[in-house]
Amino acid sequence: MMETKTAAVSMRNVTKTFGSVIANEKVSLDINKGEILALLGENGSGKTTLMNMLSGIYFPDEGQIFINGKEEIIKSPKDAFRLGIGMVHQHFKLIDVLSATENIILGLPGKLNIKEASAKIEEICRKYGFEVDPPQKIYDMSVSQKQTVEIVKVLYRGADILILDEPTAVLTPQETEKLFRVLRKMRDDGKAVVIITHKMHEVESLSDRVAVLRNGRYIGSMATKDTNITEMTNMMVGHAVTLNIDRPDPVDPKPRIEVQGLTVRNEEGILKLDNISFTANSGEILGIAGISGCGQKELLEAIAGLQPVESGTINYVENDGTREMLIGKDPLKIAEMGVSLSFVPEDRLGMGLVGNMDLADNMMLRSFRRGRTPFTNRKPSKQLATDVVHDLEVVTPGITTPVRRLSGGNVQKVLVGREISFAPTVLLTAYAVRGLDINSSYTIYDLINEQKKKGVAVIFVGEDLDVLLELSDRILVLCGGQVSGIVDARKTDKNQVGMMMTRVGGNEDHE
Amino acid sequence: MNEKNKEPFFHVVKRDALPWYQSIGIRIAAIVLALILCAIITTITTGINPIQVYQSIFIGAFGTTRKTWITLQNVSILLLISLALTPAFKMKFWNIGGEGQVLIGGLAAAACMICLDDKLPNVLVMVCMVIASLAAGIVWALIPAFFKAKWNTNETLSTLMMNYIATQLVAFFTIVWEVPKGSGKIGIINQDSNIGWLPQIFGSKYLLSILVAVIITVFMYIYLNYSKQGYEISVVGESENTAKYVGIKVGKVIIRTMMLSGAICGLVGLLLVGSINHTVTTTIAGGQGFTAVLVSWMSKFNPLTMVLSSFLIIFMDRGASEISTTFGLNHSYSDILTGIILFFIIGCEFFISYKLQFRKKAEKEEQ
Structure with missing residues (x-):
């Protein structure tokens, strides 16, 4: 499928240390034109550091970087842009109160000409199939739209080497597919694309070649079609790992947390949870799926006693059937009542x-x-x-x-x-494996399963549907603060849940 | 390397955690360098032998027994205010109202001395003074804390404004209590009866403040590092969300911590009026409420380091007065020297966390 490619970037013996921590050690890596390269590695293996050196954020201690065959010194992001290198960071670097156009042309030299810039942006969008509304303000945008603006920003500056750091972490399956279509189009246009991700399914479906880093060292690279998930994982981890999520059947599930008609508004008075009702059982994992910001955070915080509630009830059910109201109590009071409630929040x-x-x-x-x-x-x-x-x-x-x-x-x-x-009876987790590499993720799944076997009622808010489908017993799908449905995880599939995430009826619709 | 775009001359690299002797070494080197720079500047601008200047700075601080005592007493006062502010700072509550809290504590003590001298026995007057000045300091700290806890107002502004109110109140009562009328000052209170003059310890009028400072330093060190309340302060300071998550009542901690902060400031006011000056003026705190902010930060909120920091500042300040008289130099001159020394001390922190890697060295390593 691939002919011989010319290297857009060649890194040779690049080393970067932070104190005694070696982030990268003598890494030599080629990034080819017209190719999507997936950069793999466990947490802390130096992927982001390596790419940050390419985009001028860090300066390498040692080593050389060749761009299009010529040795270059990249001292700052400005140098990187000059050389056509653009990076889309995990955390967006956009100014909320400015429009898409203003964000895209921010910092560029020359006269400010919004009209001209907007025209050029629309041209880029047409070419690659982006959907950007140039005058729209960033604060009005969904996560996926913000990401699109980031990518257009990089392309607008004439980048032909594009680096994306975990771009799909916050996207729905549908949005991810849209992004991948765009990335493939860019590849076909001769651009070099690097994507850092932990999701192996995406690596398989998107990339042409994978490169693996481990402990800051370059381990090797291979064509994606010649490898498989197990081999890639083994290279990342350094030894063989088993990639099966266990799902024991719930033993003697009894209602533990009963939520009835829960309605929550945030500090600005925006409705975040709208009349939510469900029951979480002991010895069972209840997965919560939904586009980020659909009320998952508020739901968990309401149960944990951190979120003021407008109406509805949350009851903790003891083994003997007695009910204790949790609403109106702070975490200390809940603990004093003898309810052992653990909470792994999103913001660690x-x-x-x-x-x-x-x-x-x-x-x-x-x-x-x-x-x-x-x-x-x-x-x-x-x-x-x-x-x-x-x-x-x-x-x-x-x-x-x-x-x-x-x-x-x-x-x-x-x-x-x-x-x-402290031996909880309820375990709430929000995005427990976000940003974690595959090995750590499986450790966490194992720990959660262990709690389930002990009879703990686990509520698992997740973003990776593959994992939710494999780990949960039931999945509650949230959509815009409402319960879109509760399904049996053993009997549903990704498509059904994906559709429920976007709209109860199935129409794709961003708020 | 023949392109236009050269490798930068140096770049900044993060360092490992240094062993303690190296980080102390860097700090000592910084002070030595600062002294050398001060010497050069002294020679160039004044033509005076810098060794002589340093000598007289030392004499200014420790020249006689009395001078030594006064230096130690001043160190104690600055240290006490710094200790008072520290728990608030650790909580990320920017209490810059130390000045006002000290002043109002002093005013309360003076009020007791003036109004109760012929009504109560000396011991009871002193008890009233202690209660009144602590209470006054607490109230002055409590007002901004309450507003912060309740409505999240900006404590930097409110504590600062409380300073001006305290100054104006002292100015007002100076006129009310001025002796003799028209002099514009209160003068020594109860000079004949000595009522409300805090007792001398072992016959030394300086020792009381020093002793209080020692006790509060030890107390604060233990309180911040080993008590549950100290732990709560750290958690609230690092992250309010974490505090709420584990059920710490943030508002309660803010109010409680500021009450402690204000109480110690009030205590300083009591010492200044009852033990040291026996009078109250608008300048009795002498800007130390602000200097203490520097001391607390420079010491990274460690009460033991604060002893050294406040000593350094007082030492330079005392020496300053000496060189301004000995050599006829302006008092500001020593402020310049203090500034240079502080610049080096604070600046050297950068070299403790980072090092510079120069181009030449980097190239050599490549080969």
Whole structure:
């Protein structure tokens, strides 16, 4: 299928260190024109660092970078743009109050001519099949539209080497497919495309070639059609891994959390949950699917006692059938009632943990009030930290390292480890594997399954439908704050859930 | 490397955590460099032998026993205010109202001394002074804290405004209580009866403040690092969302912490009026409420480091007065020296976290 390609970018022996941490070590990588390259690697394997050096954000300690065969020094993003390198970051770098056009031409030299720029933007959109409304403000856009603006911004600057860092993390299956169509068109147009992703299905369906990094080193590359998920995973991890998500049948499920007519408005008074009703059972994983921002966060926070509720009831059902109302109680009161409720929030370092505190102090967050003295007792939390590091194989220099220094997967292990340490009866998780590599993700699935077997009622908010379908017993689909439906995960498929995510009837419609 | 686009002359690289002796070494090097630069500037601008200047700075701070005591007492006061502000800062509550909290505490103490001197026995007057000045400091801190906790108002503005109110109140009462009438100042209160003058310890009138500072330093160190409340302060400061997530009541912590902050500031006011000056003026806090902000930050909120930081600042300040008289230099001259030294001390933090990698070295490594 592929003829010999010419290299748009050749990196030779590129090394980058942060203190004693080696992010990249003597990486030599070619990125070809007219090819989509998937850059694979576990968390902390140096993918993003490598690409940041290409886009001028970091400067390599050693090594050379050739662009179109000529050695170049990339000192700043400006240099990168000059060389036709554009990167779409995981976290969008857009200004909310400006329009799409204004964001796209921001920082470019020359006279400000919105009309001309808009025309050029529309031309780019026509060429690749983007849908961008140039005068639309960013704050009015969905995540997928914002991403489109980011890509158009890069193309507008004449990039022909395009880097996308986990572009599909926040998209629905339909939006992802749309993005892939565009990327394929760009490839056919002779551009070099690099995509960083953890989703192996996407790698298979989109990329022409994969390159694997492990611990900052370049392991190898191969044509996608000649390899398979197991081989790629093994290369990433360095040893053989099994890729099956276990789904034991629920044992003796009993209602544990009963939600009736729950309605929640956020601080701005916008309706986030609209008359939600469902029951979560013990010993069962209830998956929650939906486009991001459809009320998942509010739902979990309402159960955890962090979200003021407008109307409706949330009851905790004890084994003997007695009901306890959770609404109107804060997390401390809920714990004092004897309800052991664990919550792994979406924002790990902003909510679940304190980034600047070390592992041991973070372990203390839930339990620091124990004991009658006015002083904290650090001994149990140190022990817990040591246990979690050992049991969950957390990679850390020690338990006195601030958690923000750990990689995403390890941060998540610390958080999950703490939350399951006090034998919960309810476990709420929001995007538990977001940004985690395949190996860490499977560790987390195993941990969740273990809790399920212990009879814990698990509510699992996820974004990867493949995982939701494999892991959950039932899936509740949210759409615009309403329950679009609750389906048996063993009997449904990706398409059905995808359609339910966008509209109860099945019409595609962005708010 | 023959292209137009050359590799940058140097670039910044993150360092590992340095061992303690190296990071201390960098700090010492920074102070030495600062002293050398100060010496060069002194020689160029004034022609005075810099060694002599340094000598007289030292004499200014430690020349006589009395000078040494006063230096230590001043260090104690600055240290106490810094300690008072620190829990608030750790909570990311920008309390720049230390000045006002000290002043109002001092005013409350003075009020007790003036109004109760012939009504109560000395001991009870002192008890009233303690209660009144602590309460005044607490109220002054509580008002911004309450507004912050309730309506999330900007505490930087409100604490700052409370300073002006305190200054104006002191100015007002200066006129009410001025002795003699028309002099525009209160003068020494109860000079004959010594009522409300806090006791001397071991016959030294300086020791009380120093002792209080030592106690509060130890207390604050333990409070911040080992108490449950200190832990709550850290969590609230790092992330309010995390605090709510584990059921810490953020508003309650803000109010409680600011009450502590204000109470210690009020205590400083009490010491300044009851033990050191025996009078109250609008400038009794002398801007130390603001200097303390610097001390607290420079010490990264560590009470033990604050001892050194406040010592350095007071040392330079005391030396400044000395060189301005000895050499006829302006008092601002020592401010310049202090500025240079602070610049180096704060600037060297960069070299503790980062290093510069130069082009030549990088090329050599490539080969």
